[in-house]
Amino acid sequence: MGGEDKVFTLEQVSDHNNSKDCWLIINGKVYDVTKFLEDHPGGDDVLLSATGKDATDDFEDVGHSSSARAMMDEYYVGEIDTSTFPTKTKYTPPKQPQYNQDKTSDFVIKLLQFLVPLVILGLAVGVRFYTKSA
Template identity: 85%
Template sequence: MGSDGKVFNLAEVSEHSSPKDCWLIIGGKVYDVTKFLEDHPGGDEVLLSATGKDATDDFEDVGHSSSARAMMDEYYVGEIDSSTIPTKQKYTPPKQPQYNQDKTSEFIIKLLQFLVPLAILGLAVGIRFYTKAA
């Protein structure tokens, strides 16, 4: 491995987030991938967008080959203090009032009981004036 296994916190690793100095956190380990940016098959933007956070999920989702995983050893600089990485929160949707089908259909029925006779009356009056005018 490339380093003595120093332990870094997230703030320290986050300082290395530019094309001239790029560090990633993958699997609890810290890698200085600055020299690899130009050679990365997915482009340097992919690596730069993964800085300042735990990039393990991003790395695993791509499905890197065993040779790509073996290359990581030469970029190793140390370990991450996992207590400095925020834990992922499970998304819980906001509580919403229960949908009550009965009250909604009641409202629609009352609304139609009011509007349908008005529409019939309006149509009758319109036909009456139209036939008188013609």
């Protein structure tokens, strides 16, 4: 790990965003993955699309193996300067009225209590007229 003391800004890392010079930020560390582009199982487009931002979520979502994680050491070039890095904001869902299961269930039960006897009555009348006419 030759670049242990090197600290990069997001702007500096973002400048390395093409197939001849590709750097990624994963878990606050900067990696020069240019030599790995051709060998990456997901293709070089996956890596190139992750430049210029924090690629940690992209990396973790794929579920890389422990051997893939071990390979990262050879591509390490330094750390990201967190003061130049945008902070993540936690998503807060909008306030909405709570869904009340009991009110919905009560409505369905009352509706069925009204409709089921009507259906039975309709069938009884229908059968009676059918048997008289036959």
